[in-house]
Amino acid sequence: MNINTLIGRRIRQLREARGWSLEALxxxxxxxxxxxxxxxxxxxSPTATVLDRLGAGLGVTMASLFEATAEASAEPSxxxxxxxxxxxxxxxxxxxRRNVSPPGVSPIQLVDVLFPPGRRVAYDxxxxxxxxxxxxxxxxxxxLTVGTTRWYLEAGDCLAMTLDEPIAYRNPGTAAARYLVALSTPTMPKPRRAP
Structure with missing residues (x-):
C-alpha cells in the first residue's frame, strides 16, 4: 500500500473512532x-510538522499515524x-523514518530515522x-533543542525527554545521521467521542 494512502486511512480511522468531523479535527x-x-x-504528502499536529490533535504519537488499519477480527501480531x-x-x-515496532501490541514504539546533513525539522x-x-x-x-535547552548528540549518546514542549532536530554534520527513537505511552488517552 502507498504510504500516503496508509497514513490517510489511519488518520480517518482515528478521527472517526472519536466521532469527529473534519472540522473538529x-x-x-x-x-x-x-x-x-x-x-x-x-x-x-504531508510534512512531518503537519503529521505531528494531526497526531497532537488526535492525542496520539506521530508514530501511531503510520500503523496499518487492523481488521476488526484480526489479532495484532x-x-x-x-x-x-x-x-x-x-x-x-x-x-x-521506519516504524520498526509491531502495531497495537505494546506501549513502546520504535522508529529508525535517517536524517540528511544540514537539515532541520521542528515540532510544537x-x-x-x-x-x-x-x-x-x-x-x-x-x-536537539528541547524547549530552550540545546543538546548535541554523537554516536552512542542517548537523550530522554517528555513530549510536552517544542522539540527541534537539526543535523549540523556533513553526513547523514541515523538514530533510534523509542516512545513509551503508558498513559495514552483513550479515544473520546465529540460531545
Whole structure:
C-alpha cells in the first residue's frame, strides 16, 4: 500500500473512532479541513510538522499515524517483518523514518530515522498525555533543542525527554545521521467521542 494512502486511512480511522468531523479535527490540530481531506484520501504528502499536529490533535504519537488499519477480527501480531515496516520520507527535510515496532501490541514504539546533513525539522509537541521519548544516536551527530535547552548528540549518546514542549532536530554534520527513537505511552488517552 502507498504510504500516503496508509497514513490517510489511519488518520480517518482515528478521527472517526472519536466521532469527529473534519472540522473538529481541523480545530483541534490547527491543520485546515481541506488539507486533512486531501491527506485522508491519500492525495497529499504531508510534512512531518503537519503529521505531528494531526497526531497532537488526535492525542496520539506521530508514530501511531503510520500503523496499518487492523481488521476488526484480526489479532495484532507481535512480529513486524522489515518488509512490512512502513517507510516514509518527509517532503520538507528529507528525513526518512521506519516504524520498526509491531502495531497495537505494546506501549513502546520504535522508529529508525535517517536524517540528511544540514537539515532541520521542528515540532510544537502539544500535550498528548504522558509520552516519554528517548533518542539513541547510532551514527553521525544531531542537535536537539528541547524547549530552550540545546543538546548535541554523537554516536552512542542517548537523550530522554517528555513530549510536552517544542522539540527541534537539526543535523549540523556533513553526513547523514541515523538514530533510534523509542516512545513509551503508558498513559495514552483513550479515544473520546465529540460531545
Amino acid at each position: 481541523a480545530e483541534r490540530s490547527g491543520v485546515s479541513r481541506s488539507n486533512i481531506s486531501l491527506i485522508e484520501r491519500g492525495e497529499s 507481535p512480529l513486524a517483518r522489515v518488509a512490512e515496516q512502513p517507510l516514509w520520507t518527509d517532503p520538507d527535510s528529507g528525513y526518512v 509537541n502539544a500535550a498528548r498525555g504522558e509520552v516519554h521519548q528517548q533518542v539513541w544516536m547510532i551514527d553521525g551527530v544531531m542537535e
